[in-house]
Amino acid sequence: MSPRTADTAVAVHPLLAERWSPRSFDASHTVTDEQLTALLEAARWAASAGNLQPWRFLVGRRGDATFKQIFDSLKPGNQLWAGNSSLLIAAVAAEQHADGTPHSHAAYDTGLAVAQLVLQAQALGLHAHQMGGFEAEQLRTALSVPDGYRPLSVTAIGVAAAADLLPPELHARETAARERRPLTETFYAEGWGTPVRVRQQG
Numbered sequence: 001m002s003p004r005t006a007d008t009a010v011a012v013h014p015l016l017a018e019r020w021s022p023r024s025f026d027a028s029h030t031v032t033d034e035q036l037t038a039l040l041e042a043a044r045w046a047a048s049a050g051n052l053q054p055w056r057f058l059v060g061r062r063g064d065a066t067f068k069q070i071f072d073s074l075k076p077g078n079q080l081w082a083g084n085s086s087l088l089i090a091a092v093a094a095e096q097h098a099d100g101t102p103h104s105h106a107a108y109d110t111g112l113a114v115a116q117l118v119l120q121a122q123a124l125g126l127h128a129h130q131m132g133g134f135e136a137e138q139l140r141t142a143l144s145v146p147d148g149y150r151p152l153s154v155t156a157i158g159v160a161a162a163a164d165l166l167p168p169e170l171h172a173r174e175t176a177a178r179e180r181r182p183l184t185e186t187f188y189a190e191g192w193g194t195p196v197r198v199r200q201q202g
């Protein structure tokens with residue numbers, strides 16, 4: 001069990017317990033075509049409201065033009081570290097139904113597809129780090145995202161590397177204890193605010 005492993009009241013699946021979001025990535029690593037295809041299949045097979053699959057993805061591999069365009073759209077704080085990842089994948093949601101009415105579950109569904117992609121990355125021995133810190137309009141222009149589609153996130157994927165390879169200002173964040181709100185403050189029953197009775201963290 002690594003110091004990054006989630007501290008849970010009872011065991012959860014290792015894919016979940018071992019997932020975390022590194023900033024230090026191995027700049028020499030590249031994904032194989034098979035790995036990339038597995039990541040995309042994992043996202044493609046997510047559940048969605050009405051099976052409308054409102055997601056689209058823009059996929060950049062380090063060294064190609066798409067990677068650079070996605071990278072250039074990142075906020076400076078993310079550009080400090082994301083360039084060493086093997087993939088930058090932008091998730092885009094179709095915000096409207098075919099008849100032009102708003103699709104109220106588009107973001108929910110697209111996030112779920114990203115979650116599946118992230119866990120597939122974990123299953124392949126890779127790590128993923130999602131980012132909301134990017135300029136959506138810059139990405140839209142650079143990669144010709146049509147109206148009605150909204151870029152929601154960028155996910156960096158690659159092999160996690162040593163924390164001390166990061167610039168000093170990022171090093172402490174990479175090794176800081178991972179924390180979550182307690183079960184009692186998150187899961188309710190018998191009315192809002194009343195903790196559901198489950199085993200607590202010991």
Ligand SMILES: Cc1cc2nc3c(=O)[nH]c(=O)nc-3n(C[C@H](O)[C@H](O)[C@H](O)COP(=O)(O)O)c2cc1C
Nearest residue numbers: 019020021022023078129130131132133134153178
């Ligand atoms: C929608 C979303 C946006 C995020 N945006 C950023 C970001 O812009 N930069 C960053 O370094 N991390 C970002 N993160 C990563 C979170 O900070 C991270 O998931 C959280 O601190 C929990 O850490 P863990 O993933 O290691 O468990 C984002 C995560 C999500 C899901």
